[in-house]
Amino acid sequence: MARSVLVTGGNRGIGLAIARAFADQGDNVAVTHRGSETPEGLLGVKCDVTDAEQVDAAFTEIEEKQGPVEILVSNAGITDDTLLLRMSEEQFSRVLDANLTGAFRVTKRATRGMLRKRWGRLIYISSVVGLTGSAGQANYAASKAGLVGFSRSLARELGSRNITSNVITPGFVATEMTAVLPEERKQEILGQVPLGRYADTSEIASAVTFLASDSAAYITGAVLPVDGGLGMGH
Numbered sequence: 085m086a087r088s089v090l091v092t093g094g095n096r097g098i099g100l101a102i103a104r105a106f107a108d109q110g111d112n113v114a115v116t117h118r119g120s121e122t123p124e125g126l127l128g129v130k131c132d133v134t135d136a137e138q139v140d141a142a143f144t145e146i147e148e149k150q151g152p153v154e155i156l157v158s159n160a161g162i163t164d165d166t167l168l169l170r171m172s173e174e175q176f177s178r179v180l181d182a183n184l185t186g187a188f189r190v191t192k193r194a195t196r197g198m199l200r201k202r203w204g205r206l207i208y209i210s211s212v213v214g215l216t217g218s219a220g221q222a223n224y225a226a227s228k229a230g231l232v233g234f235s236r237s238l239a240r241e242l243g244s245r246n247i248t249s250n251v252i253t254p255g256f257v258a259t260e261m262t263a264v265l266p267e268e269r270k271q272e273i274l275g276q277v278p279l280g281r282y283a284d285t286s287e288i289a290s291a292v293t294f295l296a297s298d299s300a301a302y303i304t305g306a307v308l309p310v311d312g313g314l315g316m317g318h
């Protein structure tokens with residue numbers, strides 16, 4: 085049966101690949117966007133995850149058009165890299181607000197329907213750097229590490245209602261986010277990836293659809309690396 089899915093930041097990049105993977109399985113899929121066009125076959129809802137009112141309105145629209153969200157993929161995220169000494173409090177807070185508090189906002193709204201249904205899947209797109217740390221990314225790494233504690237708390241709070249909560253930690257994925265890195269940095273990262281290549285967005289998507297499938301019904305509180313081995317040991 086078609087399920088109601090929401091992928092935040094599903095209008096492009098990794099989020100779009102995730103949204104497409106669910107749609108290909110026959111699910112009804114909504115994606116947030118902040119003004120861009122919505123890719124065909126998906127329900128686009130205008131929503132900035134840093135704004136609780138927009139989050140609420142987006143969920144209401146999804147509920148009307150495809151039913152309460154049963155699978156939430158919290159994927160929207162930003163970077164604002166610089167060394168700690170140069171990082172302003174605004175730069176730190178802005179990244180935390182989008183990546184971590186944004187996940188809180190959408191989760192809080194989504195669990196309303198999941199609790200009623202006594203079924204739900206929460207999936208957070210974190211990053212390998214949330215576990216390993218990354219020079220120049222203290223704000224981003226903190227936000228991504230925060231998702232782990234957040235998700236695991238929810239796994240404990242909501243497990244009895246048949247709601248699972250899991251985190252995926254991608255390594256280096258070729259998207260617009262990573263396209264801006266200097267070539268030298270890209271080569272340096274590649275040298276540390278045992279599989280010797282970047283991930284394709286579809287490889288993150290297949291881990292997400294797995295965690296949302298019946299085959300993964302007994303997996304909760306997990307952190308699943310999809311990183312070509314980059315973060316091994318963490």
Ligand code: NDP
Pocket residue numbers: 092093094095096097098099116117118119120131132133134159160161162182186209210211212253254255256257258259260261262
């Ligand atoms: P992109 O920069 O290509 O896309 C980011 C997405 O997030 C866009 O859809 C963007 O929407 C959305 N977004 C950002 N801020 C907000 C906001 N405040 N409200 C709503 N939507 C927002 O990134 P990727 O596809 O590469 O990354 C997706 C996720 O995967 C991120 O959380 C990222 O941290 C994580 N990740 C990426 C890795 C990589 O190597 N690429 C590695 C590990 C993790 P809009 O189009 O409106 O800007």
